[in-house]
Each structure stands twice: as structure tokens, then as C-alpha cells.
Amino acid sequence: WLVLKPFRHDELNGMIATIGLAMILQAVALMVFGPDPQFMPSVAEGAVSLGGVTLPMSRLYVVGFSAAVLLVLYVFLGHTRTGRALRAVVQDMEIATAQGVRAKFMYPLGFGIGVGLAAIAGALMAPLFSVSPFIGATPLLKAFIVVILGGLGSIPGAALASLLLGVAESFGSTFLKSSTADILIFALVMVVLVIRPAGLLGRAET
The missing domain is CATH 1.20.5 (Single alpha-helices involved in coiled-coils or other helix-helix interfaces)
Structure with a gap:
């Protein structure tokens, strides 16, 4: 109510306000908990082998x-x-x-x-x-890519885009350098947007 309500009909400034709020919360967490990473126990142990993977x-x-x-x-x-x-x-x-x-x-x-x-x-x-x-920086970027790639407002599009992004990232990190994998991901986004500007399953506004 305090930060976002004034920007209810102004998406750009609302987004800028949330970015500023995120930076403030990040700085507060840094002062309270420190920069050292913490580790949590896994919720499931073991592994499953499927087709040699x-x-x-x-x-x-x-x-x-x-x-x-x-x-x-x-x-x-x-x-x-x-x-x-x-x-x-x-x-x-x-x-x-x-x-x-x-x-x-x-x-x-x-x-x-x-x-x-x-x-x-x-x-x-x-x-x-x-x-x-700083745990949220990388997932935030990937979430942005997924939303753009899948199409704004499309949940099936987001699911498909996240799957494609994960496969491209895994393939790139396995067979290519990490920097090359990042180039591959953004190239995939650009190719999709050139072919379908509204995203994979998004609808173009008329």
C-alpha cells in the first residue's frame, strides 16, 4: 500500500520502485545476516537413474x-x-x-x-x-527471460519456456563454456522473439 499503490497505473515506475525496494531489503539482509552463505539440509536424499542419466x-x-x-x-x-x-x-x-x-x-x-x-x-x-x-539475482534474470520467452500472461508458455531454458542451459554448461552457454540462451530468446514477438504462447495485442 505504501510503495506500490501510487504506481498502480504506472507499470514502469512501479517496476523501478520494486527494484529499489529489493535493493533496500537486500542491504538490510546483508547487515543483519552478513555476506557469508548459509547451507540448508536437502529435503530428499539419494538419486534415480533414468536411461543412463x-x-x-x-x-x-x-x-x-x-x-x-x-x-x-x-x-x-x-x-x-x-x-x-x-x-x-x-x-x-x-x-x-x-x-x-x-x-x-x-x-x-x-x-x-x-x-x-x-x-x-x-x-x-x-x-x-x-x-x-544475493541469492535472488540469478533467478530473477532467468524468471524475466522465461516470462518474455513464454509470453506475458501465459502460464503454459512460462512452463514451456522454463523447460527450454533449462535444457539450453544444461546443454551449454555441459558441452560449452559458461560464457558460451549464456550467449546460447540469449540467442535463443532473440530468435524466438524475432519469429514470435508475443512469445511462444503469448497473444499479440490488437
């Missing part, structure tokens, strides 16, 4: 849990009254309000869902990597 159970757990959360979000947004109301407010607040949707409740709900998803992502990621005030 060994997959750690901890990562399979993350994949399965993430898929379940994504499915719940997809069902909520597409097949519940509240989810459809939330989408209506995002698409056109004036028309949604005229249809009886209470927009002032939808904005906090959408924000809360976003924060909750970010918290789940952090909890799933923490046992796989060391935890520090």
Missing part, C-alpha cells in the same frame, strides 16, 4: 512440487470465479468494475499471490544452493 532426488522433488504449484495456479486463474475476476481486472479494470468486480480487492490479491509464489520458489531453491542476501 542420474537425477538427484532433491531436484526431482523441486520439479514435482513446482509442477503441482503451477497446475494449481493455472486452475485457479482459468477455472475459478476469483481467478477470472483477477484476470479481468488486469485486462481492463474499467469494464471489470462495471461488471461488478471489486478491483480494489483484486490488486492486493494478485500481489499476495505473486509474493507467495516467490516465497515458494525461494524455499525450493534454498536447499539446492547456498543462501545469501
